[in-house]
Amino acid sequence: MSPEGTSIAxxxxxxxxxxxxxxxxxxxxGLTFTEHFHLLxxxxxxxxxxxxxxxxxxxxxxxxxxxxxxxxxRMTYAADPGSLQGAVAAGILGCGPVVLGTAAECARLLxxxxxxxxxxxxxxxxxxxxxxxxxxxxxxxxVDPRAERILELADEHGVVGANVRLAGRLRDAxxxxxxxxxxxxxxxxxxxVLLDLGFPSSTVAAVPILARTASLLAHLAEExxxxxxxxxxxAAEAAAEYRQE
Amino acid sequence: MSPEGTSIAxxxxxxxxxxxxxxxxxxxxGLTFTEHFHLLxxxxxxxxxxxxxxxxxxxxxxxxxxxxxxxxxRMTYAADPGSLQGAVAAGILGCGPVVLGTAAECARLLxxxxxxxxxxxxxxxxxxxxxxxxxxxxxxxxVDPRAERILELADEHGVVGANVRLAGRLRDAxxxxxxxxxxxxxxxxxxxVLLDLGFPSSTVAAVPILARTASLLAHLAEExxxxxxxxxxxAAEAAAEYRQE
Amino acid sequence: MSPEGTSIAxxxxxxxxxxxxxxxxxxxxGLTFTEHFHLLxxxxxxxxxxxxxxxxxxxxxxxxxxxxxxxxxRMTYAADPGSLQGAVAAGILGCGPVVLGTAAECARLLxxxxxxxxxxxxxxxxxxxxxxxxxxxxxxxxVDPRAERILELADEHGVVGANVRLAGRLRDAxxxxxxxxxxxxxxxxxxxVLLDLGFPSSTVAAVPILARTASLLAHLAEExxxxxxxxxxxAAEAAAEYRQE
Amino acid sequence: MSPEGTSIAxxxxxxxxxxxxxxxxxxxxGLTFTEHFHLLxxxxxxxxxxxxxxxxxxxxxxxxxxxxxxxxxRMTYAADPGSLQGAVAAGILGCGPVVLGTAAECARLLxxxxxxxxxxxxxxxxxxxxxxxxxxxxxxxxVDPRAERILELADEHGVVGANVRLAGRLRDAxxxxxxxxxxxxxxxxxxxVLLDLGFPSSTVAAVPILARTASLLAHLAEExxxxxxxxxxxAAEAAAEYRQE
Numbered sequence: 001m002s003p004e005g006t007s008i009a010x011x012x013x014x015x016x017x018x019x020x021x022x023x024x025x026x027x028x029x030g031l032t033f034t035e036h037f038h039l040l041x042x043x044x045x046x047x048x049x050x051x052x053x054x055x056x057x058x059x060x061x062x063x064x065x066x067x068x069x070x071x072x073x074r075m076t077y078a079a080d081p082g083s084l085q086g087a088v089a090a091g092i093l094g095c096g097p098v099v100l101g102t103a104a105e106c107a108r109l110l111x112x113x114x115x116x117x118x119x120x121x122x123x124x125x126x127x128x129x130x131x132x133x134x135x136x137x138x139x140x141x142x143v144d145p146r147a148e149r150i151l152e153l154a155d156e157h158g159v160v161g162a163n164v165r166l167a168g169r170l171r172d173a174x175x176x177x178x179x180x181x182x183x184x185x186x187x188x189x190x191x192x193v194l195l196d197l198g199f200p201s202s203t204v205a206a207v208p209i210l211a212r213t214a215s216l217l218a219h220l221a222e223e224x225x226x227x228x229x230x231x232x233x234x235a236a237e238a239a240a241e242y243r244q245e
Numbered sequence: 246m247s248p249e250g251t252s253i254a255x256x257x258x259x260x261x262x263x264x265x266x267x268x269x270x271x272x273x274x275g276l277t278f279t280e281h282f283h284l285l286x287x288x289x290x291x292x293x294x295x296x297x298x299x300x301x302x303x304x305x306x307x308x309x310x311x312x313x314x315x316x317x318x319r320m321t322y323a324a325d326p327g328s329l330q331g332a333v334a335a336g337i338l339g340c341g342p343v344v345l346g347t348a349a350e351c352a353r354l355l356x357x358x359x360x361x362x363x364x365x366x367x368x369x370x371x372x373x374x375x376x377x378x379x380x381x382x383x384x385x386x387x388v389d390p391r392a393e394r395i396l397e398l399a400d401e402h403g404v405v406g407a408n409v410r411l412a413g414r415l416r417d418a419x420x421x422x423x424x425x426x427x428x429x430x431x432x433x434x435x436x437x438v439l440l441d442l443g444f445p446s447s448t449v450a451a452v453p454i455l456a457r458t459a460s461l462l463a464h465l466a467e468e469x470x471x472x473x474x475x476x477x478x479x480a481a482e483a484a485a486e487y488r489q490e
Numbered sequence: 491m492s493p494e495g496t497s498i499a500x501x502x503x504x505x506x507x508x509x510x511x512x513x514x515x516x517x518x519x520g521l522t523f524t525e526h527f528h529l530l531x532x533x534x535x536x537x538x539x540x541x542x543x544x545x546x547x548x549x550x551x552x553x554x555x556x557x558x559x560x561x562x563x564r565m566t567y568a569a570d571p572g573s574l575q576g577a578v579a580a581g582i583l584g585c586g587p588v589v590l591g592t593a594a595e596c597a598r599l600l601x602x603x604x605x606x607x608x609x610x611x612x613x614x615x616x617x618x619x620x621x622x623x624x625x626x627x628x629x630x631x632x633v634d635p636r637a638e639r640i641l642e643l644a645d646e647h648g649v650v651g652a653n654v655r656l657a658g659r660l661r662d663a664x665x666x667x668x669x670x671x672x673x674x675x676x677x678x679x680x681x682x683v684l685l686d687l688g689f690p691s692s693t694v695a696a697v698p699i700l701a702r703t704a705s706l707l708a709h710l711a712e713e714x715x716x717x718x719x720x721x722x723x724x725a726a727e728a729a730a731e732y733r734q735e
Numbered sequence: 736m737s738p739e740g741t742s743i744a745x746x747x748x749x750x751x752x753x754x755x756x757x758x759x760x761x762x763x764x765g766l767t768f769t770e771h772f773h774l775l776x777x778x779x780x781x782x783x784x785x786x787x788x789x790x791x792x793x794x795x796x797x798x799x800x801x802x803x804x805x806x807x808x809r810m811t812y813a814a815d816p817g818s819l820q821g822a823v824a825a826g827i828l829g830c831g832p833v834v835l836g837t838a839a840e841c842a843r844l845l846x847x848x849x850x851x852x853x854x855x856x857x858x859x860x861x862x863x864x865x866x867x868x869x870x871x872x873x874x875x876x877x878v879d880p881r882a883e884r885i886l887e888l889a890d891e892h893g894v895v896g897a898n899v900r901l902a903g904r905l906r907d908a909x910x911x912x913x914x915x916x917x918x919x920x921x922x923x924x925x926x927x928v929l930l931d932l933g934f935p936s937s938t939v940a941a942v943p944i945l946a947r948t949a950s951l952l953a954h955l956a957e958e959x960x961x962x963x964x965x966x967x968x969x970a971a972e973a974a975a976e977y978r979q980e
Contacts, residue, residue: 004473004476004974004975004976005471005473005975005976005977005978006310006311006464006467006473006975006976006977006978007467007977007978007979007980008308008310008460008463008464008467008977009308009309009310009977010310010977011309011310011384011385012384013384013385013386014385014388014390015390016308016309016310016390016391017977017979018308019979020979020980023304023305023308023390023391024305024390024391024393024394025394027304028301028304028305028391028394028395028398029297029301029304029394029398031300031304032277032278032279032300032304033277033278033279033299033300033303033304033307033456033459034277034278034279036303036304036307036459037307037459037462037463040307040308040459040460040462040463041462041463041466043980052274054278055276055277055278056273056274058278058281059268059272059273059274059276059277059278059281060268060269060273062278062281062282062285063253063254063261063263063268063285064254064256064261065251065253065254065255065256065261065727065732066251066726066727066730066732067723067727068565068566068568068569068719068720068723069569071562071565071723071726071727072561072562072565072566072580075558075561075562075584076558076562076580076583076584076586078558078588078589079558079559079584079585079586079587079588079589079590080583080584080586080587080588080589080818080820081586081588082586082587082817082818083341083583083586083815083817083818083821084349084450084451084454085337085338085339085340085341085454085815085821086338086583086586086818086820086821086824087583088337088454089334089335089337089338089579089580089583089821089824090334090562090566090579090580090583090584092330092333092334092337093330093331093334093566093570093573093576093577093579093580094330094565094566094569094570094580095330095569096328096330096566096569096570096571096572096573096576097569097570097572098568098569098570098571099568099569099570100569104329139256139257139258140256140258140259141258143259145259145260145261145268145269146261146268146269146273148269149269149270149273149274150273153273153274200466202465202466202469202470203466205329206329206462206463206465206466209329209330209333209458209462210455210458210459210462211278213454213455213458214278214281214282214285214455215253215285217282217285217286217451217454217455218253218282218285218286218451219251219253220447220451221286221445221447221448221451222251222252222253224447225447226250228249228250228251228730229558230558231249231729231730232726232727232729232730233557233558233561233726234729235725235726235728235729236556236561236565236722236723236725236726237555237556237557237561237722238725239721239722239724239725239739240556240718240721240722240739240740240741241739241740241741242555242556242740242741242742242743242744242745242752243740243741243742244742244752244754244755245742245755245778249729249730249731250730250731250732250733251730251731251732251733252732252733252734252735253732254732255732262732262734264734265734265735288735310972310977311971311972311975311977312968312972313810313811313813313814313964313965313968313972314814316807316810316968316971316972317806317807317810317811317825320803320806320807320829321803321807321825321828321829321831323803323833323834324803324804324829324830324831324832324833324834324835325573325575325828325829325831325832325833325834326831326833327572327573327831327832328570328572328573328576328828328831330570330576331573331575331576331579331828331831332828334576334579334824334825334828335807335811335825335828335829338811338815338818338821338822338824338825339810339811339814339815339825340814341811341814341815341816341817341818341821342814342815342817343813343814343815343816344813344814344815345814473975474803475803476974476975477971477972477974477975478802478803478806478971479974480970480971480973480974481801481806481967481968481970481971482800482801482802482806482967483970484494484966484967484969484970485494485495485496485801485963485966485967486494486495486496487495487496487497487498487499487500487507487800487801488495488496488497489497489507489509489510490497490510490533494963494966495961495963496800496801496954496957496963497957498798498800498950498953498954498957499798499799499800499950500800501799501800501874501875502874503874503875503876504875504878504880505880506798506799506800506880506881508798513794513795513798513880513881514795514880514881514883514884515884517794518791518794518795518881518884518885518888519787519791519794519884519888521790521794522767522768522769522790522794523767523768523769523789523790523793523794523797523946523949524767524768524769526793526794526797526949527797527949527952527953530797530798530949530950530952530953531952531953531956542764544768545766545767545768546763546764548768548771549758549762549763549764549766549767549768549771550758550759550763552768552771552772552775553743553744553751553753553758553775554744554746554751555741555743555744555745555746555751556741573831574839574940574941574944575827575828575829575830575831575944576828578827578944579824579825579827579828580824582820582823582824582827583820583821583824584820585820586818586820594819629746629747629748630746630748630749631748633749635749635750635751635758635759636751636758636759636763638759639759639760639763639764640763643763643764690956692955692956692959692960693956695819696819696952696953696955696956699819699820699823699948699952700945700948700949700952701768703944703945703948704768704771704772704775704945705743705775707772707775707776707941707944707945708743708772708775708776708941709741709743710937710941711776711935711937711938711941712741712742712743714937715937716740718739718740718741721739
């Protein structure tokens, strides 16, 4: 197809075509939102294993308490209760690589580890003072229970492939280089399992954002009932001192 | 509970508690993303009918072609391909009441129609020159096939309640007042069915935003593969003339 | 002019025309950013008094310490140090009516007070349990020194007009209705002075957003040098307890 | 100072302290918004030459017609006319490196060119198939009149320093490497002049965002009076064809 088109969807007066299907006749009532998300992203319906693991990782990454993204969203909603979408957007803007967006970086790490070797890649990062994506967590020490659960279910379902194996070798290499184990956080198994199941790497980047949107909407529904945002802002402000330089 | 807390989730070193459940043991692998979204929003797992209709309305509203939200997101991504979350946020900001966010307004309309009467409410809006939320559509004329399909499935599943019936009376009242039928768009049946199934009104506002996030992520994955954003921006610019006043 | 055009600017290969002027020949080096902002917004250069008071109110409203908008922006920047614009956008989303955006509401209040009477308008708001825009402040009690300074300078410069006088009557009416004085905050004099100087009401809404963008950029430059965002987020999180319902 | 503080501002009940000054007594009415922006960013008031060139570059970069950022903002405002800040945020999110944010990249280029040589840096970029920041423009061919005007005024004011000279050598090196002249766009002289005048590099990144916020506010004020956003969105949508893959 020529570069200037889209193959996702088109609305006509009497129907909506989505990825070549009729939205009302073929899709509505016939597939779950997770299956529809897969169809939108890739053009195809998922296999049963793909569906299971896509649901699994969306559930795994959606909610983690009063994360910075949820704090920012609740403060924003408190400032403008008329704009739910503005508050959600403020929260999504915090889904950056430091706090949340490392699954996509883990996918790139796995690619590098495959073309080179996990040991060389980890050594290279360590020697230049870098951090290995997917390792380290401020709360989950020594293990991230979500990461372990994903690996466990991948094993039970018999879908362990090259990328999950690479993740294990990366974990060993990190322990070797750093001289102690670091937490393998949830982002690396998410990337590894999705890649082993044949998902395109764009899915790896998309999953955390969709998952966290669900969390943001829940926090904002709670904020509407029991406001907390201005109190969170006051606590943040009180935590930093003003000092004239 | 005191006003200063949250009852959604808390992360501990060795586990994550979500709505009183253990995330890894009770939820991951055990429920779908849609069920998890319901749990996050409301504190409870959905009934099977709630799950079916929550999936249905998320699928119904997710995708509609190159909507303004998708255009804005693709243009933003073209300007900064390094920030997927920034492009998603730009798209979500367009989920305002004129283009997308009318489901929440439809829920309020149904409340008013219930305490008063559909006929009086519609007459009041018409006399003050207003528009009735949930009626009218720029493309779907004379009917919105998504709206009809939701009503059809509500009937098949035997979940038609007071709000779906009110929606029908609103449709008749609009035709009566305006002297011709107006399209009942997808937002009104979404609101009516969700309310009839016992969803809190916060769910009605949240559903379109989660659904459209899936669409935005699909368009941005396509944008990454086959860039379109700058071409869309150029076409928009060319559509407006500069004229000195 | 027909509705489908713009009269702000147009780029040509060899020049840029802005509001009918040649950007490089007529404007660059010839006017200040504040004068240019006025030209962009209104199509005309400001008078000297308009320029003075536009600078004054931009300076008055720009900075106020670790406001929720700055906290949200710093947390967002900490999560993605690669996207300055994403962090600025997150901060701007918090410029909602509760925290910052009341100048535009004050302009509407002044219009109502002019067509009715300040006393009637205030009484109407009080009787329905509302808050009068421009009155009350969480920190500045009993007076907002910025509000007083603007009124003082308006008096010194001889630009007090109908709207500043209405602001004074609103202050008296509020004290009368509430039985005690409430702080007249900075938003009401901003709106009153700008309207008295002939600015369109769109300027009243625009000024706080431009001003706060300068503040956001300063906080993010500081955040880059001396990170604070994650610490602010941690303090916010610690301020709210998780309790299972 | 310890890492956990801010030295920008603090609000007290009876005054606001900004960078060690009293906001109402020392700053309001005493300096322009541009001077205040400099004070906020750097802690000091600008020299007269710094003030002149800060105004100059803010004016130069503010407005350029219906840029993608303005299109996105107008479409967003059309979808939710109640949220001016949401529309501004959507526009700012488009201030990414491809469309607007190259001034900061130009500053880094100048640093590299200074520690190495302009010729080597340009050759390195060309050989790896990259683009040199600050060169090339879709409309301004063969020269960007804003870039030339900034250089001209730098010369007239006698503030040409090492970075402006490096910019000239970069231009020559680009012509040499590419075998033809490329447009030096406005971003490179902005970075060069600001660095020569002693501005910190954070100012270089901040200037385009503040400038474009003024433009966004002007376009949104026009959008309020003469709506254009939905028409722009329709033209964009019509420019891309849907084709089933």
